[in-house]
Amino acid sequence: MTILRIAKYLFLFVVAIALVLMALANRExxxxxxxxxxxVGWFGIQYAIALPLFVVILGAVMVGVLVGFVxxxxxEHRHRADxxxxxxxxxxxxxxVKTLKGGTGQDAQDDILALVDGTGPAR
Known part of the structure; x- marks a missing residue:
């Protein structure tokens, strides 16, 4: 295993431990x-939901990341189009370039020989 791979796994492990500790500390x-x-009187509706605080925090972080990605x-759409x-x-x-080089298989050497032999086009 390379040093970078070990560092990546160690970082992910530390982040996972921090998330678990944060979730345990914010269970109310x-x-x-x-x-x-x-x-509520004006709109006539009241929508409320009870969730653990860590779900609210992690959900807000995930929504923020998704909004940032979008x-x-x-x-970057303009850059991809360009x-x-x-x-x-x-x-x-x-x-x-492939067409101009001659799709018949002849190269520049054959053109020069054709000119020397007199069978090629005059210049």
């Missing part, structure tokens, strides 16, 4: 309300 139940009590993916365009242009140029 909290009530999450979607509409403040002052506005935001970054949308921000890369795709440049890849297509490079493939097109490679095909053109």
């Amino acid at each position: 139940t909290v009530v999450i309300e979607m509409v403040p009590e002052a506005l 935001w970054e993916w949308l921000r 890369a795709k365009l440049h890849k297509r242009a490079a493939q097109s140029l490679e095909r053109e």
Whole structure:
């Protein structure tokens, strides 16, 4: 095993232990309300759910990470589109170079010999 792999597993182990300790320390139940009590009369609905505090904390972290990933993916869309365009242009140029080199299998040496022999096109 390499040093980096051991360091990665050690880091993941420390993070897992920290998450378990955080969950054990925050087991008390909290009530999450979607509409403040002052506005319940106006909307006529009251939605509340009771969850352990560590579930709320970890859920908020996961939602934040997902929003960040989506935001970054949308921000980098222009770069991916440019890369795709440049890849297509490079493939097109490679095909053109292959065509110009002569798809018949002749190379530059054969063209020179044809000119010397007089059978090639005059310049």
